[in-house]
Amino acid sequence: MPRIIAQRRLVPNLHLIEVEAPDTARAAKPGQFVILMPDARGERIPLSIADWNAARGTVTSVFLVLGTATRKLALLKSNDEIPVFVGPLGRPTEIANFGTVVLAAGCYGIGALWPTARALRRAGNRVITVLDAKASYLVYWDDRYRRVSERLIVSSRDPGIGGGEYVAEKIKALVAAEKIDRVMAVGCTAFMRSVSEATRPAGIKTIVSLNPIMVDGTGMCGACRCTAAGKTKFACVDGPDFDGHEVDWDELFLRRKSYFDEEIQALCRWEKENLP
Amino acid sequence: MAEKPIELPPELAARLKAEYVKDWRAELRRNPPVKERMKLPRQPMPQRGAGERGRDFLEVNRGLSPEAAAAEARRCLDCAKPGCVSGCPVSIDIPSFIKLVEKGEFIAAAFKIKETNALPAICGRVCPQESQCEAVCNLKKAAGVPVAIGNLERFVADYERAAGEVALPELPPPTGRKVAVIGAGPAGLTAAGELAKKGHAVTIFEALHEPGGVLIYGIPEFRLPKAILKAEVEYLRRLGVEIRYNFVAGKTAAIDDLKARGYEAFFIGTGAGLPNFMKIPGENLVGVYSANEYLTRVNLMRAYDFPAYDTPVFRAKNAAVIGGGNVAMDSVRTAKRLGAERAMIIYRRSRREMPAREEEVAHAEEEGIEFHFLTVPIRYEGDAYGRLASMTCLRMELGEPDASGRRRPVPVPGSEFTAPVDLVVVAIGQSPNPLLLETMPGLKVGKWGTIEVDPATMASSLPGVYAGGDIIRGGATVILAMGDARTAAASIDAYLKS
Numbered sequence: 160m161p162r163i164i165a166q167r168r169l170v171p172n173l174h175l176i177e178v179e180a181p182d183t184a185r186a187a188k189p190g191q192f193v194i195l196m197p198d199a200r201g202e203r204i205p206l207s208i209a210d211w212n213a214a215r216g217t218v219t220s221v222f223l224v225l226g227t228a229t230r231k232l233a234l235l236k237s238n239d240e241i242p243v244f245v246g247p248l249g250r251p252t253e254i255a256n257f258g259t260v261v262l263a264a265g266c267y268g269i270g271a272l273w274p275t276a277r278a279l280r281r282a283g284n285r286v287i288t289v290l291d292a293k294a295s296y297l298v299y300w301d302d303r304y305r306r307v308s309e310r311l312i313v314s315s316r317d318p319g320i321g322g323g324e325y326v327a328e329k330i331k332a333l334v335a336a337e338k339i340d341r342v343m344a345v346g347c348t349a350f351m352r353s354v355s356e357a358t359r360p361a362g363i364k365t366i367v368s369l370n371p372i373m374v375d376g377t378g379m380c381g382a383c384r385c386t387a388a389g390k391t392k393f394a395c396v397d398g399p400d401f402d403g404h405e406v407d408w409d410e411l412f413l414r415r416k417s418y419f420d421e422e423i424q425a426l427c428r429w430e431k432e433n434l435p
Numbered sequence: 436m437a438e439k440p441i442e443l444p445p446e447l448a449a450r451l452k453a454e455y456v457k458d459w460r461a462e463l464r465r466n467p468p469v470k471e472r473m474k475l476p477r478q479p480m481p482q483r484g485a486g487e488r489g490r491d492f493l494e495v496n497r498g499l500s501p502e503a504a505a506a507e508a509r510r511c512l513d514c515a516k517p518g519c520v521s522g523c524p525v526s527i528d529i530p531s532f533i534k535l536v537e538k539g540e541f542i543a544a545a546f547k548i549k550e551t552n553a554l555p556a557i558c559g560r561v562c563p564q565e566s567q568c569e570a571v572c573n574l575k576k577a578a579g580v581p582v583a584i585g586n587l588e589r590f591v592a593d594y595e596r597a598a599g600e601v602a603l604p605e606l607p608p609p610t611g612r613k614v615a616v617i618g619a620g621p622a623g624l625t626a627a628g629e630l631a632k633k634g635h636a637v638t639i640f641e642a643l644h645e646p647g648g649v650l651i652y653g654i655p656e657f658r659l660p661k662a663i664l665k666a667e668v669e670y671l672r673r674l675g676v677e678i679r680y681n682f683v684a685g686k687t688a689a690i691d692d693l694k695a696r697g698y699e700a701f702f703i704g705t706g707a708g709l710p711n712f713m714k715i716p717g718e719n720l721v722g723v724y725s726a727n728e729y730l731t732r733v734n735l736m737r738a739y740d741f742p743a744y745d746t747p748v749f750r751a752k753n754a755a756v757i758g759g760g761n762v763a764m765d766s767v768r769t770a771k772r773l774g775a776e777r778a779m780i781i782y783r784r785s786r787r788e789m790p791a792r793e794e795e796v797a798h799a800e801e802e803g804i805e806f807h808f809l810t811v812p813i814r815y816e817g818d819a820y821g822r823l824a825s826m827t828c829l830r831m832e833l834g835e836p837d838a839s840g841r842r843r844p845v846p847v848p849g850s851e852f853t854a855p856v857d858l859v860v861v862a863i864g865q866s867p868n869p870l871l872l873e874t875m876p877g878l879k880v881g882k883w884g885t886i887e888v889d890p891a892t893m894a895s896s897l898p899g900v901y902a903g904g905d906i907i908r909g910g911a912t913v914i915l916a917m918g919d920a921r922t923a924a925a926s927i928d929a930y931l932k933s
Contacts, residue, residue, distance in 0.1 A: 161681065182682065182687045182688050183687055185688070186686065186687060186688060196644065200737075200743065200744045200745060201745050202736070202745040202746045203736070203746075227745050228745060242644050243644045243680075243681055244681055245642065245644075245681035245682070245683060245687065246683075246686065246687065247686060247687070248683065248686055374728060374731055374732065374736070374746075375642070375643065375652075375708075375731065377642050377683055377686075377708065377868065377870055378708065378709055378868055378869075378870055379652075379708035379709065379710070379727055379731070379868060380710065380725060380727045380728035380731050381710045381712070381724075381725040381727065381728055382724075382728045384719050385719075386719060391712065391714070391718070391719060396870060409821075410719055410821070413721055413820065413821030413822075414719065414721055414821075416721075416820075417721045418747045421741065421742075421747035422747070424742055425741070425742045425745050425747070428742045429745075
């Protein structure tokens with residue numbers, strides 16, 4: 160079974176997990192994800208790949224501690240084993256020299272977008288990064304992004320940070336100030352939607368990494384159906400990257416909430432059994 | 436007795452004859468004589484009552500007792516030209532194993548089956564015997580009711596497992612040749628077993644975390660208990676087969692990467708894992724599932740035991756399953772077991788065109804499943820939260836036969852009606868999963884996305900690459916997949932020796 164190399168808190172509620180997965184580490188490309196399962200009774204959940212090390216044979220993800228599966232993950236220690244860690248899944252992000260690219264990342268997306276940021280810089284792009292966080296102490300990996308970005312902006316609704324302007328305002332200001340060739344956004348659904356809406360009037364190509372519920376992650380079940388440009392797509396095999404201006408966001412929100420009641424029920428049960 | 440004798444391949448006919456002429460067989464044939472055997476009634480399969488089984492996931496069929504199995508075996512006429520073998524995709528020597536049952540040599544009978552079928556406890560449960568071996572049983576032609584070959588196969592496999600005496604065949608010395616099998620479903624497991632028996636080093640690469648493919652994610656516990664599957668896979672492991680889980684061939688590593696690691700030949704058994712939808716309005720509402728998702732949640736992920744297991748599935752009041760095949764029956768019976776007050780089959784043709792096995796349909800009826808024939812959904816409606824609330828259907832009538840020979844359903848004008856439903860499972864078939872195929876340039880793929888193979892050898896257009904099961908058929912049965920896999924394994928063995 161796949162072995163945990165490291166599992167630790169990056170900032171409150173956001174954790175990093177590094178897993179021994181030599182084949183996945185060799186094959187991983189920016190924008191891809193893995194499916195994992197924290198224990199034999201757990202759920203299979205998708206996590207974006209945040210980094211990998213082919214020489215060490217390890218793959219890293221960053222996750223938000225939210226439901227039962229991620230609570231369980233957040234308690235794992237090095238050398239623990241988990242029954243499922245499979246990938247890399249999904250189509251890799253398109254990497255080319257687009258010119259000036261704005262990267263917008265929030266929450267787990269700061270980790271998830273990192274391989275893309277690195278690859279875009281290597282491909283010769285001028286990279287501007289906007290990291291979004293609810294508070295200054297929730298920003299992580301800004302040192303990494305600084306290495307590949309010409310500018311690094313932190314957006315937050317916390318008025319103490321950058322004037323309390325949310326990501327959409329920052330993006331709008333960037334678009335108004337100069338020619339932007341492409342925008343990429345990874346984070347929670349509301350975050351990606353607001354970035355997409357911010358670039359829609361100017362028609363700047365905006366790529367988002369969708370995060371619907373998945374089970375197998377190989378196109379077998381169709382749980383991750385979403386609508387892009389009026390057509391049903393399977394995010395696991397047709398995505399996870401889509402044009403943010405083409406995504407039916409309302410449908411994605413609803414489908415992500417499919418099991419809201421059950422998730423709370425499972426979490427309450429788990430907490431009752433496992434927390435003092 | 437048969438209208439026309441069925442010609443078997445000479446090698447198979449010779450193998451059967453060598454057993455047929457043995458003294459004990461000849462003696463057994465004389466007593467009792469054929470005329471008396473023909474009068475014996477078919478032994479019924481003992482079942483749990485519909486009321487008892489309707490709310491749990493334990494197996495419906497209980498299996499024959501040793502006495503009943505021996506009595507059923509006595510019905511077999513031990514024909515000189517057995518029709519049954521020609522109806523078996525993996526050419527089991529059916530008369531030999533049945534006569535061993537008649538003699539009470541159940542372990543020997545199991546061993547006889549395993550000469551050509553490594554997974555008898557599974558086949559005895561899920562094969563459509565009524566349209567294969569039992570359909571061409573000479574006793575059926577003579578007396579109307581065939582020998583219960585499937586029930587006997589199940590009996591001997593279960594007997595052997597319960598006796599703890601699952602014997603291994605004598606294995607040849609290792610050849611040192613490495614073969615990669617992609618997918619641990621019925622085709623992959625069979626190919627792996629056959630190749631291991633030839634002394635090759637076999638690794639199965641499986642995307643999920645448990646073996647079985649459709650046998651684990653698709654077929655419910657009440658039809659195929661997981662313990663049975665586990666035992667059959669354990670048998671393969673003892674044959675020397677290695678299984679790598681969490682490995683999506685084409686993604687985790689390409690076929691060329693595996694070649695570089697010393698794998699010389701490949702068997703692709705990745706199945707038809709891409710669910711079809713009808714592309715009608717409302718199909719993405721919360722509460723509409725593909726049968727694959729619904730059954731995977733319940734079976735592989737054990738959602739029937741939520742919240743002891745974390746994976747949820749909707750527990751519906753009014754469940755509608757679209758389709759008339761075995762997958763539809765599995766889905767609707769699952770919905771009923773999960774507490775649905777109404778669990779309905781919505782099928783666009785009539786009962787006689789339904790592709791599901793008669794036994795599954797009968798079990799479903801006993802369990803209180805409603806059947807709505809000549810009905811097709813045209814859209815689903817949701818509530819304010821995007822959850823499925825109702826479906827609108829059209830009534831159909833049967834017109835002229837179509838390409839499949841079945842009469843084509845035609846809508847009845849003005850027949851639209853709406854019914855409340857909070858769960859829909861779309862079970863209208865699947866397409867081959869393209870994930871691996873897309874990464875194999877030069878691999879010839881047909882217009883339905885299936886791998887094109889030479890049916891005599893199962894060889895694909897790429898040297899050393901063979902395929903079988905739903906990835907070449909698009910959507911067939913477990914036993915046809917296993918038959919393909921046997922053919923492919925023989926070809927792979929010949930390829931490695933050439």
